[in-house]
Amino acid sequence: MSGDLLPWIYTLAWILAILFGLMLLVGAPFGEALSGFLTGAFGGRRMAYLMATLSRATLIVGMALSVMISFRAGLFNIGGEGQLVAxxxxxxxxxxLLPGPPLLVLAAAILAGMAxxxxWALLAGMLYIYVGVPLLVGSLLLNFPIRYIASYLVAHPFRDVQSGMLQSHLVPDGTWLxxxxxxxxDVGILFIVATSIFAIAYSHTTLHGYRARLNGLxxxxxxxxxxxxxxxxxxTLAMSGAIAGLVGAIAVFGIHHRYVDGMLVQPLYAWTGIIAVLLVxxxxxxVxxxxFFFAAIQTGAAGMERSAGVPKEIALVMQAVIILFVASRVSGAILSSQNRAKGGDDGS
Structure with missing residues (x-):
């Protein structure tokens, strides 16, 4: 057990050491910066910053669950960004475009987003199975066409011209979460809580989840x-893509109330979700x-910038350190597996 905890202790020590070094570099007091970080992530008047952290965590956790479903099955679907945009x-x-009672329109819109x-995830799967395009490559490349298709449509035929921005018209206010x-x-977080429960139950208690894990191993x-x-x-890919589509719908109806060009791409929800899954x-x-940890890093970094003048890009540096740690663990696991295979071939 202690051997399993040591890598995490080392990682935390490295993060704190790098953060402390960056504080010294920019000339900011460490205590003030740390206080600003905690307030920016969990404090604020009427817990406003904590609500901002939970709102960001809703989308990050949703994308992490999407990634986890496919990764555990050995399907390296890194096209979550495209599925999110779709x-x-x-x-x-x-x-x-759909007329009708607001709740019915909301339900139909969410189901359409999941579909x-x-x-979009199934398209990557079919390219992989029937054409031979590696899933890692196909899912990644499919991120780009859907982004540009959505950008074109929201910039021309479905643009809210009067707003002066590249965005669609507002969805009916009765459909807002x-x-x-x-x-x-917003109550969109309840969708992600339910999805988390589903993903955990699916992974540990269902036959399909067991078979998917077996395929991954x-x-x-x-x-x-x-x-x-x-x-x-x-x-499995359809399930993964449906969760990503749900996250996109939550962002539309709970946060922006319309589709804004780049709103799901620039915050890097999909890529942060991948890091969050690999970290654990x-x-x-x-998951x-x-x-939630990564959401707190991002909102806490903004708090440091407000209170101590520390650039919020430090959050990106911290994520980079975590990525290096994850990469070292993955490469170490691969080398260990290869060594065991070689040892088995030698009869040991």
Whole structure:
């Protein structure tokens, strides 16, 4: 157990040491910067900054769950950004164009966003299975066409010209996700809580989740025992994409109330979700905590800038340190696996 904790202790020590060094470099008092970080992440009047952290964590955790579903199945779907954009744009478009009672329109728009995310993930899966394009490459490349398609549509045929910005018209106000009483946090977080419970239960208690994990551990063995690997792959990717589409819809109806060009790309929700999943070794129950941790880093960094004049780009430096740690763990695991394989070949 202590051996498992040592890497995390080393990582925390490295993060604190680098953060302290950066404080010295910019000439900011460490205590004041730390206080600003904690206030910016968890404080504020009526817990306003904590609500901002939870709002950001909602989208990061959602994308992390999307990644976890596919990664645990050995499917390196890094096209979450494209699936997120597809879900957000389609859900906004459906809400704007579809007449009817607000709650019915909201439900239809969210389902349409999930379907769009699932279909975009399935496209990467079909390129992988039927054309031979590696999933890592295909899912990554598919991020770009959907981004530019959405940018074109929101800049021309569906643009709110009077706003003077590249954005769609507002969705009907009856479809906006309500705020919790007295705080600036919408009920979209409940969707992610429910998704987290579903993802944890799916991973640990369902036959499909077990088969997906088996495929992730050893695809050759999964084929050898007769698992329907092709169908399993497409179903898992569809599930992963649907969660990403849901996150896009939550951003539209809970935060922006319209689709704004770049609103789902520039904050790097999808990429931060990938880091959050890899940091905790794809353990389902830890993914929400990891996502919240990264959200706190980003909002806390803004607090440091306000109170101590420390550039908020320090948050990016901290994430880079974590990425290096994750990369070292992954490469170490690969080398260890290769060494065990070689040892087995030698008869040891």
């Amino acid at each position: 879900g957000g744009f389609v859900s906004a478009l459906v809400a704007i 769009a995310g699932a279909l 309500a705020y919790f009483p007295g705080v600036r946090l 050893s695809p050759d063995f999964a084929r050898a025992v007769g698992l329907p690997v092709t169908r399993l792959t497409l179903q 070794g794809m353990i389902p129950v830890l 929400p905590f990891s996502g």
